[in-house]
Amino acid sequence: xxxxxxxxxxxxxxxxxxxxxxxxxxxxxxxxxxxxxxxxxxxxxxxxxxxxxxxxxxxxxxxxxxxxxxxxxxxxxxxxxxxxxxxxxxxxxxxxxxxxxxxxxxxxxxxxxxxxxxxxxxxxxxxxxxxxxxxxxxxxxxxxxxxxxxxxxxxxxxxxxxxxxxxxxxxxxxxxxxxxxxxxxxxxxxxxxxxxxxxxxxxxxxxxxxxxxxxxxxxxxxxxxxxxxxxxxxxxxxxxxxxxxxxxxxxxxxxxxxxxxxxxxxxxxxxxxxxxxxxxxxxxxxxxxxxxxxxxxxxxxxxxxxxxxxxxxxxxxxxxxxxxxxxxxxxxxxxxxxxxxxxxxxxxxxxxxxxxxxxxxxxxxxxxxxxxxxxxxxxxxxxxxxxxxxxxxxxxxxxxxxxxxxxxxxxxxxxxxxxxxxxxxxxxxxxxxxxxxxxxxxxxxx
Amino acid sequence: xxxxxxxxxxxxxxxxxxxxxxxxxxxxxxxxxxxxxxxxxxxxxxxxxxxxxxxxxxxxxxxxxxxxxxxxxxxxxxxxxxxxxxxxxxxxxxxxxxxxxxxxxxxxxxxxxxxxxxxxxxxxxxxxxxxxxxxxxxxxxxxxxxxxxxxxxxxxxxxxxxxxxxxxxxxxxxxxxxxxxxxxxxxxxxxxxxxxxxxxxxxxxxxxxxxxxxxxxxxxxxxxxxxxxxxxxxxxx
Ligand SMILES: Nc1ncnc2c1ncn2[C@@H]1O[C@H](COP(=O)(O)OP(=O)(O)O)[C@@H](O)[C@H]1O
Ligand SMILES: [Mg+2]
Numbered sequence: 001x002x003x004x005x006x007x008x009x010x011x012x013x014x015x016x017x018x019x020x021x022x023x024x025x026x027x028x029x030x031x032x033x034x035x036x037x038x039x040x041x042x043x044x045x046x047x048x049x050x051x052x053x054x055x056x057x058x059x060x061x062x063x064x065x066x067x068x069x070x071x072x073x074x075x076x077x078x079x080x081x082x083x084x085x086x087x088x089x090x091x092x093x094x095x096x097x098x099x100x101x102x103x104x105x106x107x108x109x110x111x112x113x114x115x116x117x118x119x120x121x122x123x124x125x126x127x128x129x130x131x132x133x134x135x136x137x138x139x140x141x142x143x144x145x146x147x148x149x150x151x152x153x154x155x156x157x158x159x160x161x162x163x164x165x166x167x168x169x170x171x172x173x174x175x176x177x178x179x180x181x182x183x184x185x186x187x188x189x190x191x192x193x194x195x196x197x198x199x200x201x202x203x204x205x206x207x208x209x210x211x212x213x214x215x216x217x218x219x220x221x222x223x224x225x226x227x228x229x230x231x232x233x234x235x236x237x238x239x240x241x242x243x244x245x246x247x248x249x250x251x252x253x254x255x256x257x258x259x260x261x262x263x264x265x266x267x268x269x270x271x272x273x274x275x276x277x278x279x280x281x282x283x284x285x286x287x288x289x290x291x292x293x294x295x296x297x298x299x300x301x302x303x304x305x306x307x308x309x310x311x312x313x314x315x316x317x318x319x320x321x322x323x324x325x326x327x328x329x330x331x332x333x334x335x336x337x338x339x340x341x342x343x344x345x346x347x348x349x350x351x352x353x354x355x356x357x358x359x360x361x362x363x364x365x366x367x368x369x370x371x372x373x374x375x376x377x378x379x380x381x382x383x384x385x386x387x388x389x390x391x392x393x394x395x396x397x398x399x400x401x402x403x404x405x406x407x408x409x410x411x412x413x414x415x416x417x418x419x420x421x422x423x424x425x426x427x428x429x430x431x432x433x434x435x436x437x438x439x440x441x442x443x444x445x446x
Numbered sequence: 447x448x449x450x451x452x453x454x455x456x457x458x459x460x461x462x463x464x465x466x467x468x469x470x471x472x473x474x475x476x477x478x479x480x481x482x483x484x485x486x487x488x489x490x491x492x493x494x495x496x497x498x499x500x501x502x503x504x505x506x507x508x509x510x511x512x513x514x515x516x517x518x519x520x521x522x523x524x525x526x527x528x529x530x531x532x533x534x535x536x537x538x539x540x541x542x543x544x545x546x547x548x549x550x551x552x553x554x555x556x557x558x559x560x561x562x563x564x565x566x567x568x569x570x571x572x573x574x575x576x577x578x579x580x581x582x583x584x585x586x587x588x589x590x591x592x593x594x595x596x597x598x599x600x601x602x603x604x605x606x607x608x609x610x611x612x613x614x615x616x617x618x619x620x621x622x623x624x625x626x627x628x629x630x631x632x633x634x635x636x637x638x639x640x641x642x643x644x645x646x647x648x649x650x651x652x653x654x655x656x657x658x659x660x661x662x663x664x665x666x667x668x669x670x671x672x673x674x675x676x677x678x679x680x681x682x683x
Contacts, residue, residue: 002565006558017546334542337503338606339531339559341524377573439503 011351025320026360028313029419033364035309036415038371041405047295048406049399054291056138057284060255061264064091064248064269068241069276082229082240085278092248094268102260106253107131107219109243113229115215116181117169124215126166126182128222134193139211144176144191147178151218157225159187164212166192180215183227185225187217204207258285307446310422313360318426321353325434332434349431350424357423361416368407368415375405449512450614450645451477451500456509458495458668464499469495471668472509477614477647481638484656485649487665493649494618496665500615500647501536502529514613531559535607537617541599543577543591543606550574550587560610577605581635597628616641617648621655633658 066086081124092107109128114121128135134146142163151158159180166175167188175189196211231240252261262283269279316424325332332345340348367374379401387397458470469492477483485493498504499511502518506524511518514533521529530536543552553574557566578584581601591599600620607615619635621629633655640646640660648659656662662674 006566008646010558013546330542331544334538334544335538335555335559336527337530337542338556339503339527339610341527341559342522344527344559440498443503443538 007351008355009256009348011348014352017299022356025317026356028316029310029357029360029422030313030331030364030367031309032191032306032313032422033361033419034367034371035405036303036306036372036418037365037368037411038405039306040299040411041368041371041407042375042403043295043298043302044408045403045405046298046399047291049403050291051151051288053423054284054287057282058136058138058249058251059285059288060252060258061136061284062250062252062258062265063282063284064095064250064265065280065282066246067278067280069278075390079106082242082247085276086243087245087248087279088161088272091269091272094272095248095265097251098268099261099264101253101257102250103253104132104136106130106136107245108133108247108249109222110246111222111226113183113215115165115169117175120169120171122165122213124161124213126215126217126222128217130219132251133216133249134253135209136195139193139196142192142194143174144189146191146193147216147218152220155221155224156218157185157187157221158190158218160191160216160248161189162193162212162214163195165215170355182215182217183226207310215421255285258283262286265350282433307418310418313419314357314422314426317353317357317423318430321349321427322432322433323410324352325349325430328434329437329442329445332437333439333445336437336439337443344433346428346431349434350427353427353431354420354423357419357426358416361419361423364419365412366413371405371407375403379403383400392395447520448479449476450479450481452512454510454512456496456499456511458492458499458504459507468668470499470506473668473670475663475670475673477645479519479645480640480643481645482636482645482660483647484659484662485665486653486656487648487671491665495666495668497618497647497649499617500614500627501534502526527559528561531556532561532610533613535564535610535612535615537600537603537607537615537620538621539601539619541591541596541623543599543602545591548588548590549578549583549594549602552579552591552602555606556610574605574609577608582597583603595628596624597631600624600628600632601635602631602664604639608639614645614647617646619649619651622651629655651666659666 020306028357064087068083069085089107092105096102096105111126111128112123113126114198115124115126129147130152131147131149133139134141139146141160145160159182160174161169161180169175169179170178175192178189179186180189181187193211193214193216228242228244229240230243249264250261252258262281266281269281273279332337335345335348382400452475454474456470456473457468458497460467460469473492473496485496487493496602499506499518502511502513503522503526505521507517509519513529516529518526518529535539547555550571554566554570557570557574575584576577578587581604583598583601583605586594586661591602594602620636621632624632636648637658646659648655660675664671664673
């Protein structure tokens, strides 16, 4: 033990003789270790984010969305100006009646409307849904109640509004019991939901959902008041779409039954929509498995990039150690003359490289621990100098800004161990070539 | 009369492929304890080769070299290292101190390589200080080599040569890089060591230096051309 302390102390002395050179040599390892930890942390953070979002969709849920079919298909199949597609109320009935593993199902219709209260107004997404919507979307109430079955049966004009809507329309009052106007109809506010983080954007079929500007009304009321026709004015021309349901969210009784239930849903819908595939079936559990695979790929790719930088760092060390051995040939000769064995010389130079790589590794670990802070800096930079306002609000932008690197704590000792290993690997050849020098030749070296 | 070292018909050939350089062609001589020998001769006569063999830095092509009761010509590399560490003190023409170490740490270097790596404790430190005092550098133990004059550096290397209490001290032109005043100071130290009973073998070009020793060996073409005994009274311990 005292021997180890002694050789480490002597190694430090030699390294400190050329502080700048040692420091620069170490940098390669510092950045290598830092990037290993940082890359893994970002990969880990991204996958955790994806997992969280998928889980918010519900691991036992199956989501069926209406999808607008490609326009060529639409034009050839229908001559009318009203575009009619998507899920039908009959689909909802068939699915819930024929598949026994489905325990809950929520039909959903979404329309964009202007909503008003006195002088305040805003555009909101009006969601027609049923009582189960609250629980199945992990929403919670801050005030009042959610929609009930009797609201549906009695076609009541009641609405539950999201927190942000409440803040905009009701600056100083309690919204519960007050009236708001949706389109041309008046509704009574019966509850307010708490803020909820947006859910995942999953492919083209389900865009990321921002729940914070929603207004929930009974779907039967919405159908009775507004019909199924949705007229949108876009770029000066009107388009009319007839969609009965935008989405059906289904809950499966058991996690093990999710995949088979999804298969049954797909088969059923294939029969009810034989001509065009104007819907998409999204299975969060499948997405979770995909996210897991993506995480693996992420880790391998990012890890490899980081590993390359570590190898480059190792080559840098080897290069410097070879130069050092040449430069210190005389010293090696002197030590040999004074009694150093070849193994002593190997030990000396190997210790120097290990100390160099090891301290580089330690500094790299410290930098790696600062990854979340560094990443905040990068996010700030991107926000201010790279992304325009609207790209920042896009799905990718939101994903980037929501990303929180998560340091994988196993990566700290691993990265440090790798740096020490690289120290040994890059030091062994220079150390052996130093030990193999002929003492007489070495002493004569200028 | 006990022998510190003995060489018997020592040869050293360098095979350069096209030619074989015969640096030593059969050298025999005894070094009694307490001897003080000057090895002289023209350049290329084999002085350094002989000294390297005596210093166990290399093995002879043939012949025997006895040191501490063992035939050095039969030892392997690790055993040669142990021999150098334990039995031999080197003093070099160009001092050869280790740049990153202080005076005291330079004196300690041979202690680092002792058999079994015993720890360097208080007793060893005090011994090194004593040696530093003996060569007149007691107040400079923290200095680094570049802060010292040539003469001072050579004193450090003398102290270093003594730290493991070696059987013989080998010096290859120890005053070759020094001016005449410093040269005299170094020679004073060597004389003192010899008076204390140390065996010293020294290569030199200077007849004035050689005259201060007890015995001169003159080399020529890899052979001892002639031996002169200057002082008869070789002390025995
Ligand atoms: N490593 C070597 N390889 C080849 N020849 C050598 C080597 N070392 C010494 N010699 C030769 O051996 C002879 C004796 O050299 P050396 O002992 O250094 O002489 P001196 O020290 O007396 O000047 C010289 O001819 C020299 O060229
Ligand atoms: Mg010579």
